[in-house]
Amino acid sequence: MARLxxxxxxxxxxxxxxxxxxxxxxxxxxxxxxxxxVVVSAMSGTTNQLVAWTRETAKLHDAREYDTIVATGEQVTxxxxxxxxxxxxxxxxxxLGWQIPILTDGAxxxxxxxxxxxxxxxERLEEGQVAVIAGFQGLGPDQRITTLGRGGSDTSAVAIAxxxxxxxxxxxxxxxxxxxxxxxxVAKARxxxxxxxEEMLEMASQGAKVLQTRSxxxxxxxxxxxxxxxxxDAPDAPHILAGEIPGTLVCDExxxxxxxxxxxxxxxxxxxxxxxxxxADRPGIAARIFGPLANSSINVDMIIQNVSDDGKYTHMTFxxxxxxxxxxEDVIRKAKDEIGYEDMGTDLNVxxxxxxxIGMRSHCGVAATMFETLAEKGINIQAITTSEIKxxxxxxxxxxxxxxxxLHTAYxxxxx
Amino acid sequence: MARLxxxxxxxxxxxxxxxxxxxxxxxxxxxxxxxxxVVVSAMSGTTNQLVAWTRETAKLHDAREYDTIVATGEQVTxxxxxxxxxxxxxxxxxxLGWQIPILTDGAxxxxxxxxxxxxxxxERLEEGQVAVIAGFQGLGPDQRITTLGRGGSDTSAVAIAxxxxxxxxxxxxxxxxxxxxxxxxVAKARxxxxxxxEEMLEMASQGAKVLQTRSxxxxxxxxxxxxxxxxxDAPDAPHILAGEIPGTLVCDExxxxxxxxxxxxxxxxxxxxxxxxxxADRPGIAARIFGPLANSSINVDMIIQNVSDDGKYTHMTFxxxxxxxxxxEDVIRKAKDEIGYEDMGTDLNVxxxxxxxIGMRSHCGVAATMFETLAEKGINIQAITTSEIKxxxxxxxxxxxxxxxxLHTAYxxxxx
Numbered sequence: 001m002a003r004l005x006x007x008x009x010x011x012x013x014x015x016x017x018x019x020x021x022x023x024x025x026x027x028x029x030x031x032x033x034x035x036x037x038v039v040v041s042a043m044s045g046t047t048n049q050l051v052a053w054t055r056e057t058a059k060l061h062d063a064r065e066y067d068t069i070v071a072t073g074e075q076v077t078x079x080x081x082x083x084x085x086x087x088x089x090x091x092x093x094x095x096l097g098w099q100i101p102i103l104t105d106g107a108x109x110x111x112x113x114x115x116x117x118x119x120x121x122x123e124r125l126e127e128g129q130v131a132v133i134a135g136f137q138g139l140g141p142d143q144r145i146t147t148l149g150r151g152g153s154d155t156s157a158v159a160i161a162x163x164x165x166x167x168x169x170x171x172x173x174x175x176x177x178x179x180x181x182x183x184x185x186v187a188k189a190r191x192x193x194x195x196x197x198e199e200m201l202e203m204a205s206q207g208a209k210v211l212q213t214r215s216x217x218x219x220x221x222x223x224x225x226x227x228x229x230x231x232x233d234a235p236d237a238p239h240i241l242a243g244e245i246p247g248t249l250v251c252d253e254x255x256x257x258x259x260x261x262x263x264x265x266x267x268x269x270x271x272x273x274x275x276x277x278x279x280a281d282r283p284g285i286a287a288r289i290f291g292p293l294a295n296s297s298i299n300v301d302m303i304i305q306n307v308s309d310d311g312k313y314t315h316m317t318f319x320x321x322x323x324x325x326x327x328x329e330d331v332i333r334k335a336k337d338e339i340g341y342e343d344m345g346t347d348l349n350v351x352x353x354x355x356x357x358i359g360m361r362s363h364c365g366v367a368a369t370m371f372e373t374l375a376e377k378g379i380n381i382q383a384i385t386t387s388e389i390k391x392x393x394x395x396x397x398x399x400x401x402x403x404x405x406x407l408h409t410a411y412x413x414x415x416x
Numbered sequence: 417m418a419r420l421x422x423x424x425x426x427x428x429x430x431x432x433x434x435x436x437x438x439x440x441x442x443x444x445x446x447x448x449x450x451x452x453x454v455v456v457s458a459m460s461g462t463t464n465q466l467v468a469w470t471r472e473t474a475k476l477h478d479a480r481e482y483d484t485i486v487a488t489g490e491q492v493t494x495x496x497x498x499x500x501x502x503x504x505x506x507x508x509x510x511x512l513g514w515q516i517p518i519l520t521d522g523a524x525x526x527x528x529x530x531x532x533x534x535x536x537x538x539e540r541l542e543e544g545q546v547a548v549i550a551g552f553q554g555l556g557p558d559q560r561i562t563t564l565g566r567g568g569s570d571t572s573a574v575a576i577a578x579x580x581x582x583x584x585x586x587x588x589x590x591x592x593x594x595x596x597x598x599x600x601x602v603a604k605a606r607x608x609x610x611x612x613x614e615e616m617l618e619m620a621s622q623g624a625k626v627l628q629t630r631s632x633x634x635x636x637x638x639x640x641x642x643x644x645x646x647x648x649d650a651p652d653a654p655h656i657l658a659g660e661i662p663g664t665l666v667c668d669e670x671x672x673x674x675x676x677x678x679x680x681x682x683x684x685x686x687x688x689x690x691x692x693x694x695x696a697d698r699p700g701i702a703a704r705i706f707g708p709l710a711n712s713s714i715n716v717d718m719i720i721q722n723v724s725d726d727g728k729y730t731h732m733t734f735x736x737x738x739x740x741x742x743x744x745e746d747v748i749r750k751a752k753d754e755i756g757y758e759d760m761g762t763d764l765n766v767x768x769x770x771x772x773x774i775g776m777r778s779h780c781g782v783a784a785t786m787f788e789t790l791a792e793k794g795i796n797i798q799a800i801t802t803s804e805i806k807x808x809x810x811x812x813x814x815x816x817x818x819x820x821x822x823l824h825t826a827y828x829x830x831x832x
Contacts, residue, residue, distance in 0.1 A: 054495070
């Protein structure tokens with residue numbers, strides 16, 4: 001007997017037939033003797049409709065009211081899934097954020113979970129009742145509904161798993177696991193059986209879309225074992241009924257026996273490059289540029305300062321998320337006198353490719369292999385950042401597939 | 417300065433443009449210096465979609481989950497209306513049933529309001545903030561969302577008005593007031609400026625659809641002054657800006673100076689007639705028939721027992737709401753041996769016409785006028801019931817319009 005959290009996204013509950021299919025997955029685990037809490041998103045499309053109504057009412061709208069409105073999406077699916085389970089003879093009850101409660105801070109629209117008291121849920125689970133929990137939502141300090149922002153349901157699932165001390169948190173998604181890289185680009189990409197929290201966190205934050213970064217972070221902190229698996233598997237597939245748990249387990253690195261040097265290659269098209277030309281090359285110039293950006297909560301990723309030709313002027317290049325480019329330009333323009341630059345150029349036509357692996361800690365030459373491989377293909381590197389388990393480069397967008405494929409081969413990751 | 421409750425139904429908030437129009441009505445009252453609580457229903461159509469999904473999931477579904485699902489309809493409109501008000505510069509905040517809270521009993525799907533603590537609302541109203549309140553919903557004893565059943569938003573509005581000691585509760589609806597009878601049948605029907613609670617209660621329960629019976633009952637008990645008015649009036653109509661309050665006031669009879677003998681004529685097509693043939697005419701037979709019906713919560717309205725020809729057998733006729741006919745037949749059939757009747761006949765082709773007026777208490781001859789008028793038109797009366805302020809007759813459905821028109825003229829109610 002295990003205690004499981006099962007999480008299903010919006011496409012898995014898009015209509016009543018799919019909700020029934022989710023109920024069958026849940027019933028399978030209940031029949032196997034497990035205690036089950038299910039976390040669901042809104043029916044796909046519903047949230048978009050609710051957001052559209054809100055925008056139609058006012059372009060700038062109160063975040064508290066926005067949260068009250070969009071939280072209804074999950075409220076509908078938990079009710080429907082509870083009914084579908086009951087119809088199959090499975091005892092089930094829905095739980096909204098405020099009913100558990102899932103306490104969050106007051107940052108409406110992007111709230112962070114602060115505390116979940118799992119006692120009420122555990123009591124029901126031990127009575128054999130399935131808890132059907134609305135993802136994406138919580139209760140703020142002012143007793144109002146909050147939402148967690150994009151991908152919030154993954155985060156809800158992990159937080160619930162931590163609160164009820166679940167043995168595993170199964171994230172059912174539209175892919176069947178975590179791959180060495182995007183299989184749409186590299187046909188020989190391999191599915192990983194296991195990946196460490198640290199690597200998954202880098203993969204997610206460097207562009208892999210399979211899990212939301214915050215949820216991986218939370219899983220790592222609370223040591224929640226995350227299983228990424230397909231919601232398209234038949235609920236009664238023989239290998240699953242036989243006890244196999246398909247997909248990829250995100251876990252402690254100690255659990256991974258044969259650790260590869262490089263586990264995956266991620267890429268992100270969400271980068272924008274900003275270049276300031278002829279900036280006066282004097283002490284404190286970086287603070288004058290990046291101070292105002294930080295104050296505006298703009299996330300600067302890569303930074304390159306060119307060597308000054310004459311010791312007087314230099315060029316400064318950095319990247320920001322594309323969604324923040326307009327704000328970044330605005331901030332820099334307003335600080336022009338303060339910074340003292342000649343001109344500003346921007347480039348959306350870039351991609352960031354990252355090589356990720358815990359093995360890098362103990363293996364040299366990973367970055368060198370990357371640079372050589374790209375050089376061989378004639379790909380110019382515009383910027384580089386590294387962390388203990390990651391090397392990222394910024395290149396022209398047109399080379400993205402070529403670069404990812406070449407690196408996948410170079411690190412010996414191609415499937416046979 | 418007054419404290420007002422304004423209630424708007426589903427068609428008044430059917431899309432964003434109409435929600436904006438509701439906001440304009442609210443802003444007008446705020447600009448006039450009033451404290452305002454608004455109660456809204458779900459966007460029309462929304463509740464039907466939610467109910468359809470629930471039915472598609474399971475024909476017999478858990479009422480708790482049903483309530484969780486359908487309550488989302490009002491949750492969306494309160495958020496949108498609050499945003500629309502804020503956009504117009506009016507301070508506003510949405511309130512859900514559980515946030516106030518509106519405490520109800522645990523009868524999910526048809527809950528009754530037990531208690532509303534108005535203190536929190538009053539505090540905000542006195543700060544000048546409009547309270548936008550979700551109608552139709554409350555919080556049950558098990559901390560789960562309840563709904564009040566059909567027409568529940570009228571009831572919510574009146575209960576809120578009582579809780580915050582509102583000076584008036586304006587029910588905005590798709591008619592411009594309470595008429596002496598249905599203007600679609602009688603072109604010369606007159607709009608009443610005032611009507612007493614007792615009369616309105618009879619009008620509503622005898623078929624007039626303008627207000628929900630429970631809401632009138634509640635208004636009468638708590639002496640809430642109800643104004644029935646049109647949601648189609650322009651929010652900035654000159655006569656309204658000049659202080660006129662259009663529509664019909666439902667109030668204490670003492671407030672009505674010139675009380676008419678008959679105030680209105682109602683009709684209901686929702687009747688079904690059941691006749692039991694050759695029932696043994698012996699003491700206790702009525703209890704044997706109506707006991708089982710009462711035990712099954714079937715609402716029996718009119719009852720006629722024929723005079724027995726031979727002292728041995730009689731016929732027994734009664735009416736029930738059409739929606740309860742199938743259940744009533746079932747109950748009677750199961751009790752056949754106990755009751756001892758030869759055959760059961762049913763008739764859906766009947767209508768109940770009621771003449772209503774507080775003046776009846778002090779004027780004789782109201783019923784006689786009714787019977788004479790119908791006799792003159794050759795309309796056969798199948799059953800009669802009376803109360804202190806009402807006479808109802810059951811007639812063949814084909815005569816309904818003829819009967820209502822003739823009675824409207826006979827009591828001198830036709831407009832000039």
